[in-house]
Each structure stands twice: as C-alpha cells, then as structure tokens.
Amino acid sequence: MERSDIFELIQFGRDLGLRMVMATCGYLVDKKSITKLKEAGLLALSISLDGASAQTHDAFRRTKGAFDSAVEAARIARRADMRFQINTTISKLNLTEVGAIAKLAEELGAYCFNPFILVPTGRGEEIADQLLTPAEYEKLLQDLLKLKLKSAIEVRVTCGPQFARMCRQSKLVSSQGSQTIVNPGSGCMGGRGFGFISYKGDVQTCGFLGISAGSLIENNFDFAGIWQSSQFLNEIRNPSLYKDACGLCEYINICGGCRARAYAMTGDYLATDPICSFGRGDKS
Numbered sequence: 001m002e003r004s005d006i007f008e009l010i011q012f013g014r015d016l017g018l019r020m021v022m023a024t025c026g027y028l029v030d031k032k033s034i035t036k037l038k039e040a041g042l043l044a045l046s047i048s049l050d051g052a053s054a055q056t057h058d059a060f061r062r063t064k065g066a067f068d069s070a071v072e073a074a075r076i077a078r079r080a081d082m083r084f085q086i087n088t089t090i091s092k093l094n095l096t097e098v099g100a101i102a103k104l105a106e107e108l109g110a111y112c113f114n115p116f117i118l119v120p121t122g123r124g125e126e127i128a129d130q131l132l133t134p135a136e137y138e139k140l141l142q143d144l145l146k147l148k149l150k151s152a153i154e155v156r157v158t159c160g161p162q163f164a165r166m167c168r169q170s171k172l173v174s175s176q177g178s179q180t181i182v183n184p185g186s187g188c189m190g191g192r193g194f195g196f197i198s199y200k201g202d203v204q205t206c207g208f209l210g211i212s213a214g215s216l217i218e219n220n221f222d223f224a225g226i227w228q229s230s231q232f233l234n235e236i237r238n239p240s241l242y243k244d245a246c247g248l249c250e251y252i253n254i255c256g257g258c259r260a261r262a263y264a265m266t267g268d269y270l271a272t273d274p275i276c277s278f279g280r281g282d283k284s
Helices: 006-015 031-040 054-061 066-079 095-108 122-130 134-150 162-169 223-229 231-236 244-248 259-266
Strands: 021-024 044-048 083-090 112-117 202-204
Touching: 006 031, 031 066, 044 066, 054 066, 066 083, 066 095, 083 095, 095 112, 095 134, 112 134, 134 162, 202 223, 223 231
Parallel strands: 021 044, 044 083, 083 112
Antiparallel strands: none
16 A cells, blocks of 8 residues: 555556455555545455454554554445455464454454464564464364354455365265355365465465466566476475375365475475374374
8 A cells, every 4th residue: 555556556457357456454544545446446355353452463463553453444445335354364372362353354344254374484484483283273173164154254264274174074065955054165275276476476376385486577477387387386286295194184185285384384395284183193
C-alpha cells in the first residue's frame, strides 16, 4: 500500500485477465483506498491476524496498534463489500487462541479463515523455537477439523498438508447423495498446482522454499519451460524420492509433507516434514 502505482498494477493485471487479490496487514487501508482498490479491479483481500487480542497480535508483529489496524481494515472491507479472508500464522505463541481467532474472523465478516502453519524461514527463522512439536501439531489438526465441521465460514489450512490426511482419516470424507461432508482439500501443492515468482523473477515452489527452479529474466520469461523442465521441481513432484518417514508414509501422495519446512530444518527438501508424527511414533 506504500506503492504509488499499486492501483495501476492491479488494473494492469485485471486487463490481462488475471484475478487480482492482495495480502495486507491493514496498513493504509481506509475508505478512500478501498474504493480505489475496487475500482482498479481487486477481487479480494487477505488480512493477517495472528492473535485474538491486541496483546498477542501486536507482540507477534512487534508493532503497537497492529491489531487495531488489521481489525479496522476488515471492517472497512466489509462495509465496502470487498471479500476478505483472515490469515493466521500458527506457532506456540498463539496456539491456544486459534479458536478465538476463528470466531473473530466470523464476527468480522470474513468468508474464510486460513491458518498457516509456521515455516521457520525468512523472518520466521527468528521464531524457529516457536515451531509446534509433532504432538502439538497433531492435536491442532484435530482441532482444525472440528472447527471446519462447525464453522459458519470456510476453513482452509496452508503449509499444513497433513490436514488432507487428517480429513481422510476422519471417515467424514464421503458423499451422501451429492453432498460431501468434508472437502479434504489437497496436501502441498507447491511445484504442482501452485507456483511462486519471487521479486527477482525466480520461479519457486512457494514463498517459503527459497530455491530457484530458474530465472524468468535469464530464460526469456519462459515460465512453462522452467516449470516443466526444472530438475528441482521434478524431484519435488516425485514422492518416490522422499526420505525416511515421508518416503514410507501411506498418505504421501495425498499429503506430500511440507518441503519448505523440511528444507528449513534439515537442509534437505526431500526429507521428512519435521513436525509430522504420523508413522514415526514421535509424539514429543
């Protein structure tokens, strides 16, 4: 929102036929700017909310007033009839507040609550000690499934591919007539149905795994060529190459594990997702 050309960029994307959305912490979102965002063609916002109170969120963001800014942005978006979702990075710092954050998301009028499981990379390296233990993570997945079943809004999980496994294990992933009880979603889509382009033009699986599959600038902006021929991406797409518990897991083709978390914690993107206890007997 500090870019003077943000509205021009959104309009340019829309003119190309792209679905333009934007992530925000709420900073500089007001009645005037939300109107300009809509006029430029923005379809939706994601607003980061990492605590159910100012005390928790502001401590996580290290900025006083961050909570009030995010909540006010959500209210402004709702009044302007702009769709928005609430994104929450889950760590030990806010694990006990997940239910309260989800409830707040409903009250604010979000169409979706989207918890992200912490990947200790980038700025996340500073709070690597707040990564959930395997036992905490498994319990969280169970709680998120219960939340998904009762929530009035959509609940999606990002960087938590084991949630797809949890849904299938629950026996609730079945159809009654034409109605599906639970949409299990998919595991990690990085390098498969999801791609990421960094600010330097590097093609990546996602924003959390900082390995370049190739530079668009150096390859004549041939995204398809990089996407299809990259050895790195083709290794990511081949679960038979995965190691240890992930390589032996019966749900590997459904879940896939978090390759970014494996790389951040072990230096090997084909290693086991370090916070998954399934099949390892590791409940610590």
